[in-house]
Structures are given as structure tokens and as C-alpha cells.
Amino acid sequence: MDRLMSMRVFVTAAELQSFTAAAKALGISAPMVGKHINALEDHLEVTLFHRTTRRMNLSDLGRVYYDRCMGILHDVEATDTLVRELSHDISGALRITMPALFGKRLVAPILFSASQNYKNLKFELYFDDNAPxxxxERFDLAIRSGFSSLRQGFASQHLTNYPMVICCSPSFTKQYAVTDLAQLKNVDGLFYSRSGQVRPWRFPKEDGRTLEIIPQCRLILNDIEAITDAAEAGLGVAWLPSWLVKDRIDKGRLIRLCPEQETLQLNYHLLWPKSQQLPAKTSAVIEMIRSCL
Incomplete structure (x- = not known):
């Protein structure tokens, strides 16, 4: 017999202290209630009820089994409710902020698909590298990037990570031969910065420390796609996330330098304001983003 159904019958009979009352509550016959209880007792090889002509009570093991069945049935109901909500009751507005180019290239197509699946869900998407x-600003969800795990006053999940890549144009390699990291110090570098301050490029060493290198500063830009364009134009060497330059490398428009060198991973995280229970709309979108990246 269906074990889960038998548990429901058992719990109902225990609460109502009557097979007849349990049968009426469940919409089945009293003999069927007895079959479910007998099936459980045969399976467990224990007596769940002490029954007389006047009354019935749970046995000691029956009380233990009742408590565990209640927990199991509650978990099953909660799981069913969650899936039902995720499938049918996703509605309202969802405000999401994310890094501009990463969001447009990789996240937005996923959310466009989500918009097709959840007709009652309104998206407000904000592409901003300044991390509001x-x-x-009452965002429901944010995507942040960084080289280390983010620890803020928010709930968070690691989303994905991409290695940083050293790259330049084929024409640039004809002018400057770069075969190891030390040679980067002597070539023109293209740097990303919003403050104008140049930060070193970082590479893990075998001893666990980090090697920091700053090439000759040729250009500082506050847009990583513009840096990619500058690298392709032969203006210097760039240090960029692999997701951004993969297509240009595959097409030969950029060349990866020192490909054998281990590089740092750029981590992306999902963050949202802490609450006792994550709204179903946010849970659904988080799962869709995580499964697609």
C-alpha cells in the first residue's frame, strides 16, 4: 500500500481516536482505514494501537511513530506548497541590480526567459557598476562580483566564478614578446578603474601567496568592454574576465598570454535582504539564474 497515505490514515486515526471518524474525515471506508493500519503494523512489526471494544489508544511505540509521521507529513506538505508556489503563484514586482555588462550579457537573457515563464511577475532590472x-533602494536581489567571498549583512549564495585572462591583439604580440609574467612589467597595460587609481594584476603563487604585477600604464578606462576593444585595437595588454573575452579569443581577434599560468577566479554572488522566509518570486528567479550560469 501507499506508505505515505497509510501514515496520513494513521495520524488521522490517532488524532480522532476512531477508525470510523478517520474514515469519514478522509473520505474512505472504515475497513480501508483498518487495512492501512494493519499494513503499517505488519511492515514495522509493532503494535501501533491498543484497541478494545470501547476505546483505542496509541501504544508507546505508536506515540513515537506518530510524532515522526507528523514531521514527515509536515515536510511533504511544505515541499508541495513551495513547488506549487514556484510553478503557479509567482507574481508581483522583483527589483534586481547587477554589474552592467555582466548583467546585460549573461543574466538578462535568463531573466527575459523567466519573464516568459512567469506572466504575473514584473521585473525591474538595474544595470549598474556602482553597486547601489x-x-x-529596496532591491529584492543583487548580483555582486569580487575576488573573495562577500560577507555583508545580507543572505548570500555563491553564483559562479570565471578566471581572469591576460590577453592582447595578434598585432601587439609582434611588437612585444610576452612569455612569462615578469615581462608584463615592461609592456603597455590597459587598466579598469572607476577612481583613476591603478590596481595590480594578481596571480596565485605555489607557496600560497599572491604575485602582484603592474604593467606600464597606457590607458585607464571605467568600462571593461572599452578595455576589450582597446586590447583588440593593439593598444596594450589587458587583464579581463574570461566570459568577456572568450568569443574574441575563439575568433582569433585576441590572444591569451601565459595560458599555463594559474589565475585568480572572479567570483559572482547573489545577495538579498535577510528575512525569515525568502519570497517565492525571489526563490524562483534565484534557482533559474543558478541553473543557467
């Missing part, structure tokens, strides 16, 4: 305050 999540709470002040």
Missing part, C-alpha cells in the same frame, strides 16, 4: 545600496 540594496536596502535603501
Amino acid at each position: 545600496d540594496i536596502l535603501t
Whole structure:
């Protein structure tokens, strides 16, 4: 017999202290209630009820089994409710902020698909590299990037990571031969910065420390796609996330330098304001983004 159904019958009979009352509550016959209880007792090889002509009570093992069945049935119901909500009751507005280019290239297509699946869900998407305050601006979800795990006053999940890549144009390699990291110090570099401050490129060493290198500063830009264009134009060497330059490398428009060198991973995280229970709309979108990246 269906074990889960038998548990429901058992719990109902225990609460109502009557097979007849349990049968009426469940819409089945009293003999069927007895079959479910007998099936459980045969399976467990224990007596769940002490029954007389006047009353019935749970045995000691029956009380233990009742408590565990209640927990199992509650978990099953909660799981069913969650899936039902995720499938049918996703509605309302969802405000999401994310890095501009990463969001447009990789996340937006996923959310466009989500918009097709959840007709009652309204998206408000904000592409911003300046990382607006999540709470002040009432965002439901944010995507952040960084080289280390983010620890803020928010709930978070690691989303994905991409290695950083050293690359330049084929024409640039004809002018400057770069076969190891030390040679980067002597070539023109293209740097990303919003403040104008140049930060070193970082590479892990075998001893666990990090090697930091700053090439000759040729250009500083606050847009990583513009840096990619500058690298392709032969203006210097760039240090960029692999997701951004993969297509240009595959097409031969850029060349990866020192490909055998281990490089740092650029991590992306999902963040949202902490609450006792994550709204179904946010859970659904988080799962869709995680499964597609």
C-alpha cells in the first residue's frame, strides 16, 4: 500500500481516536482505514494501537511513530506548497541590480526567459557598476562580483566564478614578446578603474601567496568592454574576465598570454535582504539564474 497515505490514515486515526471518524474525515471506508493500519503494523512489526471494544489508544511505540509521521507529513506538505508556489503563484514586482555588462550579457537573457515563464511577475532590472545600496533602494536581489567571498549583512549564495585572462591583439604580440609574467612589467597595460587609481594584476603563487604585477600604464578606462576593444585595437595588454573575452579569443581577434599560468577566479554572488522566509518570486528567479550560469 501507499506508505505515505497509510501514515496520513494513521495520524488521522490517532488524532480522532476512531477508525470510523478517520474514515469519514478522509473520505474512505472504515475497513480501508483498518487495512492501512494493519499494513503499517505488519511492515514495522509493532503494535501501533491498543484497541478494545470501547476505546483505542496509541501504544508507546505508536506515540513515537506518530510524532515522526507528523514531521514527515509536515515536510511533504511544505515541499508541495513551495513547488506549487514556484510553478503557479509567482507574481508581483522583483527589483534586481547587477554589474552592467555582466548583467546585460549573461543574466538578462535568463531573466527575459523567466519573464516568459512567469506572466504575473514584473521585473525591474538595474544595470549598474556602482553597486547601489540594496536596502535603501529596496532591491529584492543583487548580483555582486569580487575576488573573495562577500560577507555583508545580507543572505548570500555563491553564483559562479570565471578566471581572469591576460590577453592582447595578434598585432601587439609582434611588437612585444610576452612569455612569462615578469615581462608584463615592461609592456603597455590597459587598466579598469572607476577612481583613476591603478590596481595590480594578481596571480596565485605555489607557496600560497599572491604575485602582484603592474604593467606600464597606457590607458585607464571605467568600462571593461572599452578595455576589450582597446586590447583588440593593439593598444596594450589587458587583464579581463574570461566570459568577456572568450568569443574574441575563439575568433582569433585576441590572444591569451601565459595560458599555463594559474589565475585568480572572479567570483559572482547573489545577495538579498535577510528575512525569515525568502519570497517565492525571489526563490524562483534565484534557482533559474543558478541553473543557467
